[in-house]
Amino acid sequence: AQKITQTQPGMFVQEKEAVTLDCTYDTSDPSYGLFWYKQPSSGEMIFLIYQGSYDQQNATEGRYSLNFQKARKSANLVISASQLGDSAMYFCAMREGPSQAGTALIFGKGTTLSVSS
Amino acid sequence: EPEVTQTPSHQVTQMGQEVILRCVPISNHLYFYWYRQILGQKVEFLVSFYNNEISEKSEIFDDQFSVERPDGSNFTLKIRSTKLEDSAMYFCASSESQTGANVLTFGAGSRLTVL
Numbered sequence: 342a343q344k345i346t347q348t349q350p351g352m353f354v355q356e357k358e359a360v361t362l363d364c365t366y367d368t369s370d371p372s373y374g375l376f377w378y379k380q381p382s383s384g385e386m387i388f389l390i391y392q393g394s395y396d397q398q399n400a401t402e403g404r405y406s407l408n409f410q411k412a413r414k415s416a417n418l419v420i421s422a423s424q425l426g427d428s429a430m431y432f433c434a435m436r437e438g439p440s441q442a443g444t445a446l447i448f449g450k451g452t453t454l455s456v457s458s
Numbered sequence: 459e460p461e462v463t464q465t466p467s468h469q470v471t472q473m474g475q476e477v478i479l480r481c482v483p484i485s486n487h488l489y490f491y492w493y494r495q496i497l498g499q500k501v502e503f504l505v506s507f508y509n510n511e512i513s514e515k516s517e518i519f520d521d522q523f524s525v526e527r528p529d530g531s532n533f534t535l536k537i538r539s540t541k542l543e544d545s546a547m548y549f550c551a552s553s554e555s556q557t558g559a560n561v562l563t564f565g566a567g568s569r570l571t572v573l
Contacts, residue, residue, distance in 0.1 A: 374559065386501070386549060386564035393559070432501060436560060445491070445514050446562055448501040 343367065345433050345449035352454050354423045361408070362418040362452045364433030374436045375416040376446060377407065381429040392416055423456045430454075460484040462565035464550050470571045474539050479568045481533045481550030490533045491551040491562060492525065494518070501549065507533065540572045
């Protein structure tokens with residue numbers, strides 16, 4: 342079974358509009374972390390935002406926010422006021438288990454976001 | 459800003475040849491990882507490394523693969539006898555600590571092309 346599901350292969354948005362990239366996850370572990378990474382055409386993986394399973398509030402980082410719905414097991418990324426430079430592939434990832442590093446991040450298949458002017 | 463550096467950026471090799479991909483993790487990081495991404499596809503976990511030993515590996519990481527931290531700064535991935543399907547972008551990553559956030563910092567990747 343897929344641990345991380347990103348159902349939108351591609352999304353299109355106009356500059357300055359908001360966009361939501363979907364991510365659902367599957368785990369039976371009560372302790373986990375959810376991450377979003379951005380991969381521009383240059384190929385590097387850039388960390389955007391993190392949400393812990395016990396965090397009471399949705400994570401925010403500048404124009405990025407994470408709509409965390411624990412009961413639905415969803416962790417959608419919301420990008421407000423899209424910019425041309427936001428055009429990239431976006432990956433949702435999950436780490437299972439308590440606070441122990443070294444546990445692998447498992448990635449979804451990604452969503453390609455295209456921002457037009 | 460500290461970064462993870464990877465060399466080479468691109469390597470072309472013949473099937474059956476050995477390849478070594480090199481990574482210099484961020485200096486105060488303790489946990490190291492290799493991931494691969496076949497063109498246009500998902501990023502797949504290969505192996506994680508802590509305290510000079512493998513802490514976790516995926517089913518992809520078979521006997522053809524090995525990792526090593528030979529000198530306290532470099533972290534290498536060796537593929538003993540490359541196959542066509544090993545063609546991919548290989549990402550090294552490192553992380554600092556045992557906090558819940560455990561953010562992985564990725565290198566720019568090494569593109570491997572097997573002919």
